[in-house]
Every structure is written in C-alpha cells, then in structure tokens.
Amino acid sequence: MVAATEARDTATTELARQGRTLLPALPALVFLFLAFVLPVWVLFLRSFTEPATGLGNYQSLVTDSVYLDVLVNTFFVATAVTISTLLLAFPIAWFLVIVPSRVARMVFAVILLSMWTNLLVRTYAWLVLLQDTGAINQFLMYLGLTSAPVPLVNNMVGVIIGMTYIMLPFIVLPIHATMSTLDPALMQAASIAGAKARTIFFRILLPLTLPGISAGCIMVFVMSLGYYITPALLGGVRDMMIAQLVAELIQKFLNWGLGSAAAFILLFITLAIYFAYVRLVGLVRPT
C-alpha cells in the first residue's frame, strides 16, 4: 500500500518534469489540496501559534506528566497489540498454508467478513463478551477458575483484547502471503539434513517469513498508535491513548493548538517509524 503511494509519487514527479499530462489530474489535485494539504497545514500552524507563538504546546505535551502518560500508554498498547497479534497470526498463517485450499478459502472468507462488519458493532460485541456478567466471565466462573468476575473491560486488558482482534487480519495476510511462497521442499531438505522441528522453525521458516512479519508488524503498530474507537469504548478513563487525547482537547476543551500539536506528534512518530522501516527492510524486498 505504502509502496504503491511511493511509486505513484515518483511517477508524478517524472511526469511533472516532462511538463505535460498533469492536466487531467488537476481536479483531483485541487481537491486533495483543499481537503487535505490545506487543513493539515492550517492545523500545523495553529499548533505553533495557539494560544501563544512558539513551541509551548509541544513542550507541555512532552513534559506534563498527564500528557506523557498518554504517550506512554499509546506506545504500550501499540506494542502489546503488535506482539499479541504476531503471536496469534504466525500459527494462523501457518495453518492456512498447510490446510487444503478449500478450508483456507473458508477461513479467509470468515476473516474478510469480520473485517467488513462495522467496527462499532464488533467493538460493542466485545464489550458484551468482556463485561462482568459477560460470557467470558461466566464461563471462567463456571469452570471455577475464579469466584468473582475478572475485570476485562474498561481497562488496558479490554483495549488490548479488542484491538488484537481488530488488527489480526492486517498481520495474518502479509505473513500468509510470504509463507505461501515458500517451497515446502525447503523444510524437507532441512529435515533430511538433520534439523529438528525447532531448528527448522528458527533457522528456515522464521527468517524466510521475516519480510511478511515486519510488514505486518509495522502495519499493526502504526495503525494501533492512532486508534480511537476501540480504546474509547473498551478502555478506562486512565487508559487514554493519543487519538482520544486529541479528540478530548479539541471537542471538549476547544484547545486547537494543543490538540493539533498532539496530532502532529503522532504523525511525526508514525513517519519516523515508517522511514526507519524503509531504511531497515527497504521498499522493494529482495527475492
């Protein structure tokens, strides 16, 4: 996705250099400028000018402990969600590679269907499942694993569970795509050469799946950083993430300056991670 944008950008500049054929794209470009570039630019300026000119907004965001907590929370949740989706996605992708394609197609249909279901509906469904009187707690109590309901919602646990579920397809798909290009004969060759299952996993399967893993992880991590609905519904008041902070500052306190600054911190972090990823892995990965 990102790579495609990049490719399009270079193509555009190439065309621009030749000084022709940009005309048909003009309406779209005007629209992009008015609807995207201009507002972002205005917000960017406001983050430096309201309420006073200078870096004050940014300074308070990185020094005030309330805002710092939000930043730390955001990173913690994004990291936890990335790790938990990865741990779930790897075996799922492996399963999808080895089962007959009929079964794999069915599982994919379920995954896609859930992706197409309204996000709010899915998040509320988790709310119902995770609450004190919800199915999960009732089941745990029925098993006798706990006598009182475990708090699974309105806290970090709920946020991580909900977001793991929502992010899962975004990491399963790239890992599966990479894995399905691997020749099973590679594993056979390793096995007959004397490698045990563990060695085959760590020396062959894992390194060869790395491009898919890193693409999936970066996708989930970056999307999680800016996630709003799920943390807002499943999280507690103390588990605010940066997107919620932006909403709060602007909607409730009409503090456009500070809100914009928070949004731009998120953007800077995302860009930094993206460029670090490009540096490390490269846009076009070697085959």
Add this chain to the structure above:
Amino acid sequence: MNSSTGSGGTLDAGVPQGSQPARSMAANLLSIRNLSKHYGDFRAVDNVSLDVRRGELMTFLGPSGSGKTTTLNMVAGFDTPTAGEILIDNQDISRVIPSRRNIGMVFQRYTLFPHMTVAENVGFPLMVRRVAKPQIAERVTRVLKLIRLESFGDRRPSQLSGGQQQRVALARALIYEPRLLLMDEPLGALDKRLREEIQLEIRRIHHQLDVTIIYVTHDQEEALRLSDRIAVFDNGRIAQIGAARELYDQPANAFVGAFLGNSNFLTGKIATANGGRYQVTLKDGSSIEAPARLALAPEQPVSVMFRPEKAILQSVSETSGFTNRVVGRITENVFLGDSATYEVRTASGELVTVKQPFGPSETKTRTMDEEIAVSWPHDCVHIFPIDR
C-alpha cells in the same frame, strides 16, 4: 578428471572408521520389503521389494507417475508406508523421523536456503549437528572443492546457475557422509549438455566416496549412463531389476522391452514347441522361431519382440539371411549419418523398424516403397504371453 581430491575413500579421510557393528557389513545397505502406499483406492506404490547393495548406484527408472518419488519419499521419511518395511542395515526405520535417518537427499526442485550463502548452506547439516565452527569451515572447503565450486562459498543461491545450485545441493547432502544418498531427478530442470556434465561428476564422486546412491530418473539414457543396476518401475510395481545390459538383452516383460531402448513388437501365437524352440505363427501368416525361455502352451497368443539393430534388410529374392523373416514395404527411411533407420510395413499392417549401421561393408541405402525382407536371428527374439 580425478585431480581435485587425492586421498580417495571418504570425505573424512583422517578419521578411523573401524568400530562398526558387524551387522552393518551386510552386503545390502537398504532392503525394501513388500512396500505399498495407497491413496484411497489408488496404489501409488504396490508391493515393492528390492535390495540396494552397499556402495551401489541404483536408479529408479520409470515413466511419470510410476511411483518412484513416492518410494523415495518413504525411504527418506517424508511419507509413511501403507504397508511393508524399509530396512537400513537390517534395522526397520519406518518409525525414525527424517532428521535421524542419516540419509542425504538432492531434490528435483532447487532447495538451497535462499537466505544463506553457499558455504552456510553446505555447512547447515554440520551446524545442526553442533560441529565446531573451524571444523565446519574446513569440511565445507573440502566438499566445495569436490564439486569444483571452491570459490563460490560467499555467494547466495540466487547468484548461481541451476547446475551450480544442484551441485551445491549435492555438496550439502554429502558433507555429513550419509549412509545413503537419494537423488530425485536432480538434473531434470537442466539442459542436456549440462546434465551430461554433471552426470559424469556424479559418477566420479560416487567412485571417489564409495557412497550408496539411489537415483530417480525417467530418462533411460541417464539411467544407462549412471547406474550399476536399474529398477524399472511401472504403475507402482517393479517391472524388473538388473544391470543395464541384462535389462536390455533379457527384458522380463514387454514393458521393460519397450521402455528401455527401441524395440519391435509383432503379435502371433505359439504353433509348436520342439528342441527348446517355439514355432510362432505371426499375424501375416509367416512362421518364425524363438528360444523357449518360458513354458507356453500351443495356441497361446504372444507378443514377439526384437531390437531394430538385430535385424537386417534383404531383397525379397535373397534367401541367405537369418532364420526369421517377414516381408513388407519400406514406409520410412531416415538417414542418421552413422546409420539409417527404416520402417517396414508388413502384410498384416504391423510396423517393423530396422536400424542399419553403415559399417565398412554396408553402404547400400534403400528407397521408399521398395518391397523388402526383414530378417533376424531366432536367439534375439523375446516372446511375452498376451492375456487371452
């Protein structure tokens, strides 16, 4: 040819190999007993039994789908047999996982690990065996020298040609000195010239290391070039096992006769048997003689086989030739430089091919549509019963 490694024998020439249990000295390294693999009702491998001798290079030769790979995969441990036993050194290995079988394998597809260098690929089996690093490096160098790619250690597999990749795969399979080396059409994807070059290399390495090899191919020329013995597969069964010459001169059945080399088949039936010879009446009415190798009753329909190079062409008026003779017309005439092949259509409509080498005395070429007699000696004939 034999310049690279001076001291023959094993890769680890310095290591004494004295203390082996007595049973490992049995003449047969591998014994397959009544091995079967069924997929539902389909019998991919059907009651196969064979022995592979220590130090031998045996090829599995057969058409596509005849069960060669399936048999090999069961020996390697990638497939579990439906029935039967696989013994190595008289020990049943069916329950041993592939990584513990101490077998080497080279696959038809390229299976070098793409994220490792050539040296890392070749050293991989030693790495998983926890051999010390300096020793790995030394043995990798030695085996890369054996396959003549000593300067390629730092390359990635993607920087090698197909032939080089398969040689590296061979090195990876040889470096841990497996007791048995399996090769499943390793040269199938290469062009003819390169294939022949690597075939020579495989022969050299086989002689140099005394390693026991099973080599799968559906190319009969490759089988003839490489093997000590050939096992011919047909529909999941073994049609015949033997040295190349044996299979060519004494095919056990029509399938082997047809699959190995070129052959003529005429149909007929047994007329009489006397003095160790059968009189066979062919479809066109002519009568021929054949050695009575099998006990067959009169009236038994048979397929009569002989090789194109065992027959000669004569004018119909000449009567001097061999015992057996049919008459027909030349329908095809191909000049091949050192020889010519003719196709003759007999009165019954059957086709007979004759290969006529141009030796010092034979210079004649025949023309199309010429009426001609094909004659061949009776002891070159094989007859196979046809089910009634």
